[in-house]
Amino acid sequence: MSSRLGTHIALALSLSILVPATALAESSFLDHRGKKITFAKPPERVVTVVRSAPIVYRAVDEKADHIVGMNKDSLTRYFTKGIYAEMLPEMAKINASAAQDGFVPNVEAILAEKPDAVIQWTHDEKLIEPLERVGLTVVGWQCCSEQDRLDYVTLSGYMTGRNDRAQAILKAQSETLKALDEKVGKLDKSALPTVLHIDKVADQIQVIANGSQDLSLSGVTNPAADNTGEWWRTVDFEQLLVWNPDIIIIPAYATDLDPQKFFDNPVLASLKAVKEKRVYKQPVFARTPDAPEIFLTSEWLAAVAHGAAFAPDFKKQIVDTYKLIYGADLSAEQVTAILESESNTPANQYAELFR
Amino acid sequence: MPSSSAKAAAGETTEIRSRARLGSGFVLPALICLLVAVTLYSVTIGRYDLSVADVAYILIDNVHPLVTPYWDPVQEIVVEQVRVPRILAAIVIGFGLSMSGAALQGLFRNPLVDPGIIGVTSGAGFGGTLAILLGLQGYLLLTMAFLFGIGSVFLVKLLSTVRGRTSMLTLVLAGVVISAFFSAAISIAKLLADPFQKLPAITYWLMGSIASSNYLDVLLVAAAVVPSAIAIYLLRFQINILSLGEEKARALGAKVLLVQWIVLVASALISAGVVATSGIIGWVGLVIPHVARALVGADHQRLLPVSGVLGAIYLLLVDNLARTVTTAEIPLGIITALIGVPVFAVILRRLHAKGGWSGD
Numbered sequence: 001m002s003s004r005l006g007t008h009i010a011l012a013l014s015l016s017i018l019v020p021a022t023a024l025a026e027s028s029f030l031d032h033r034g035k036k037i038t039f040a041k042p043p044e045r046v047v048t049v050v051r052s053a054p055i056v057y058r059a060v061d062e063k064a065d066h067i068v069g070m071n072k073d074s075l076t077r078y079f080t081k082g083i084y085a086e087m088l089p090e091m092a093k094i095n096a097s098a099a100q101d102g103f104v105p106n107v108e109a110i111l112a113e114k115p116d117a118v119i120q121w122t123h124d125e126k127l128i129e130p131l132e133r134v135g136l137t138v139v140g141w142q143c144c145s146e147q148d149r150l151d152y153v154t155l156s157g158y159m160t161g162r163n164d165r166a167q168a169i170l171k172a173q174s175e176t177l178k179a180l181d182e183k184v185g186k187l188d189k190s191a192l193p194t195v196l197h198i199d200k201v202a203d204q205i206q207v208i209a210n211g212s213q214d215l216s217l218s219g220v221t222n223p224a225a226d227n228t229g230e231w232w233r234t235v236d237f238e239q240l241l242v243w244n245p246d247i248i249i250i251p252a253y254a255t256d257l258d259p260q261k262f263f264d265n266p267v268l269a270s271l272k273a274v275k276e277k278r279v280y281k282q283p284v285f286a287r288t289p290d291a292p293e294i295f296l297t298s299e300w301l302a303a304v305a306h307g308a309a310f311a312p313d314f315k316k317q318i319v320d321t322y323k324l325i326y327g328a329d330l331s332a333e334q335v336t337a338i339l340e341s342e343s344n345t346p347a348n349q350y351a352e353l354f355r
Numbered sequence: 356m357p358s359s360s361a362k363a364a365a366g367e368t369t370e371i372r373s374r375a376r377l378g379s380g381f382v383l384p385a386l387i388c389l390l391v392a393v394t395l396y397s398v399t400i401g402r403y404d405l406s407v408a409d410v411a412y413i414l415i416d417n418v419h420p421l422v423t424p425y426w427d428p429v430q431e432i433v434v435e436q437v438r439v440p441r442i443l444a445a446i447v448i449g450f451g452l453s454m455s456g457a458a459l460q461g462l463f464r465n466p467l468v469d470p471g472i473i474g475v476t477s478g479a480g481f482g483g484t485l486a487i488l489l490g491l492q493g494y495l496l497l498t499m500a501f502l503f504g505i506g507s508v509f510l511v512k513l514l515s516t517v518r519g520r521t522s523m524l525t526l527v528l529a530g531v532v533i534s535a536f537f538s539a540a541i542s543i544a545k546l547l548a549d550p551f552q553k554l555p556a557i558t559y560w561l562m563g564s565i566a567s568s569n570y571l572d573v574l575l576v577a578a579a580v581v582p583s584a585i586a587i588y589l590l591r592f593q594i595n596i597l598s599l600g601e602e603k604a605r606a607l608g609a610k611v612l613l614v615q616w617i618v619l620v621a622s623a624l625i626s627a628g629v630v631a632t633s634g635i636i637g638w639v640g641l642v643i644p645h646v647a648r649a650l651v652g653a654d655h656q657r658l659l660p661v662s663g664v665l666g667a668i669y670l671l672l673v674d675n676l677a678r679t680v681t682t683a684e685i686p687l688g689i690i691t692a693l694i695g696v697p698v699f700a701v702i703l704r705r706l707h708a709k710g711g712w713s714g715d
Contacts, residue, residue: 073549102550199552202492203567204559209683224682233683234559236566237437238402241429253552256490267436270429 029158032122032142032151042066042161043116043137049099049127050141051077052290053119053152054091055084059292059325060156060165064090069113071099083284083338087328103127107134117159144212149290172324173295176317177217180299183310184219193246193305195220196273199232199254201265205240208251209233212289218301219310220247237267247305248273252282258343277348280304281340285318292325308353315339315354382650383657386664390446393671397442400679403433410434436569444568444576445674446667448629449639451580453666455622456640457647457658458587461598462618463523466706469641470626473526473619474533476637478507479630480561481537484544487557497575497631504627507533508620523601523615562686563636565674572632579628583621584663590614591655598653636687638695639666645702 028038047069048054054070055078061067075096078084085092097109103121107130110118115136120128122140131138139155142148150170157166195215200206209226223243224233248271250257259279268274286297296318303311311317315335322328330338344350398414399407413434415421424431455470463472470476482503486496514529515521541561548554565572587594593614596604604611629636647662670687673694677685 100546200556203496204556204564204684205567206555229683232555234564234566235682236402236678236684238433238678239682241433242402242404256492267432270432 027158027161031140031155033140035140037137037139039159043159045113045115046117046119047098047110047113047115048074048119049103049105050119050121052288055288055291056152057156058088058091059169060153060162061160062165062327064088064094067094068115069095069098069110072096078288083334086334087326105131107131110136144289146214149294152290153292169292169325172321176295176299180217180302180310184217184302187219187306192219192221194223194243195247195249195305196222196224196243196245197249197251199251199257201257201261201268204234205237206232206234213297217298218305220301220305240271244272246273246278248279250279250281252284252286259347263346277346280347280350281343283340284338293321296321303353383661383664386661386668390664390668393668394442394446397671397675398434398438400675401433401438402679405430405433440570440573441565441568441674442671443573444565444633445671447573447577447580448633448636449666449670450663451584451625452629452636452640453643454584454587454659454663455625457644457662458594458618459622460644461594461655462615463527464598464600466645470622471534473530473623474507474511474537475504475623475626476630476635477534477537479504479627480635481540483560483630483634484541484557487553487560488544488548500631501627504630505623507537508623559686560634563634563688564684564686565633566678566684576628576632579624583624586621587618588659590617591659594618594655636691638691639670642695642698643669
């Protein structure tokens with residue numbers, strides 16, 4: 001924990017100390033390992049093994065030209081269908097042989113791309129060592145706290161030489177969350193609604209116990225929370241009844257689950273959230289927790305839990321955010337799709353919440 | 356059905372080979388009483404707070420209402436739709452795995468044999484894994500697991516039959532080969548699975564759980580276990596003879612090959628049914644028959660039902676632990692392995708001290 005804090009402090013310091021170097025085109029900064037990375041000029045060929053890195057890097061760089069490789073999972077998960085495929089069609093043309101579904105790098109395939117930099121996770125030295133052994137420059141990203149996510153944008157700013165862009169994106173996020181925090185701060189802390197994120201209810205019932213989203217930003221609590229354990233926890237129906245949440249959220253990645261499946265399940269009908277039709281499918285912007293627009297999820301959840309006043313004019317905010325981050329001009333249909341309005345039709349007052 | 360001479364020979368042999376165990380005739384009734392007690396106790400425990408009286412009134416209300424229902428409908432759902440099917444599943448699965456394990460150990464005269472010996476567990480495991488990988492759930496998953504389990508038996512039969520003849524040694528080796536093949540296939544499927552969604556689902560399923568059992572699941576696993584267990588029990592005298600060795604069994608007039616195949620197919624059905632509904636639950640069919648043998652000896656007339664009932668009690672207790680120890684469900688396979696490994700180590704030491712396994 002202390003080393004993690006140290007890295008963040010070093011990263012923050014590097015921002016203030018090393019920016020002059022950036023102004024001279026050379027960029028020097030510390031990655032999440034605390035390793036000093038120096039680029040004489042912004043890398044022109046970047047390979048990403050971190051699944052969401054192409055999204056973050058593209059957002060900060062405002063173009064995909066410098067991304068020459070990514071892992072196969074990035075391609076299939078984000079760029080073959082859905083909103084990213086619609087907004088950023090050029091991403092699907094990027095070579096996707098840097099790694100398969102996991103993060104073990106295909107060193108030869110990466111070398112073939114002649115990259116100036118590779119973005120890779122730091123949690124296992126074996127993921128980085130083979131790349132550095134062959135002389136590649138690796139920028140390490142660690143997973144997956146709220147601060148880590150902010151750092152992904154900052155680090156991408158250092159790499160691309162676009163600190164202005166990185167700061168603009170971070171500013172949009174911090175201003176939104178600050179406004180939300182003021183509203184949430186006025187709520188009665190002893191009576192916050194309970195929210196369970198459930199991504200499986202068929203052969204297994206699986207809840208998120210140690211997720212990376214800070215639910216306190218939305219003024220809700222997770223009865224299954226366990227910061228010491230794994231991300232997910234498999235439970236039985238009795239445990240669901242014991243928790244009996246006020247609201248159930250279906251994560252955006254649970255593509256084969258929607259609120260209607262909860263409402264149609266006779267056993268789940270006893271749950272308070274199901275009885276009150278407060279089961280909601282997360283919008284598409286929560287599809288990857290590392291994407292720069294993820295802060296919209298906190299606002300969306302606050303609105304679902306406490307009312308539309310917690311996300312006023314939310315559709316316009318979605319349009320503005322995607323314009324800022326991706327330069328995209330979303331259509332009304334795309335905004336509706338992003339909000340999962342169709343899946344959420346049977347949920348309580350969803351259409352009224354997000355007019 | 357066994358011939359009268361074979362039956363008499365088996366009875367005689369058993370009498371010679373069995374140890375004198377005081378009161379072994381009372382073991383089965385005692386275990387049945389214990390099973391009933393554990394079953395009733397199991398209905399009263401769980402994460403949802405219910406008193407024994409609440410559970411009793413809810414259950415009795417189905418037969419003859421004693422009091423005006425005062426309980427919440429949710430409590431009724433917990434008892435009747437969550438706990439009871441799960442308990443029934445544990446009983447049926449524990450019974451089936453233990454009984455087939457006892458039969459196979461007798462058949463192969465080998466204490467290390469369990470229902471997975473003929474590759475069916477790995478085959479069914481791969482079927483379920485493939486279903487999860489393809490995004491199939493519920494009864495599609497169950498069907499695929501069952502079909503792959505049964506398919507693996509036919510593969511074993513195909514590999515082990517040379518010029519129309521099948522030796523047991525070849526059959527066991529073919530089982531090992533098929534098991535290894537499907538284990539490798541499972542590894543490939545896990546490698547291809549989405550590490551955030553499908554891989555955890557596959558891993559959890561492979562470790563075995565009956566957390567989501569409903570009455571249809573119970574019915575399906577019972578459809579595989581009950582007829583197979585009856586078939587095995589009907590062959591109890593023949594299994595006794597085969598446990599003396601194939602040569603002696605043939606000399607005594609037993610239809611060796613037929614008995615072997617019936618027991619193998621019945622065990623395969625049990626394993627495929629169990630894996631399809633609950634994933635892989637190891638060690639039950641390996642360890643419980645040894646405990647049962649220590650209680651009633653090697654006569655399969657007693658050993659088979661005692662193994663079955665003991666297995667039912669054991670898996671019921673294991674499942675009680677799995678659903679009550681923590682808020683999270685613990686996969687059954689983990690607990691059965693944690694208990695089974697040390698118990699089996701003790702058994703092996705005892706066998707070694709005795710100079711090897713003699714079937715009794």
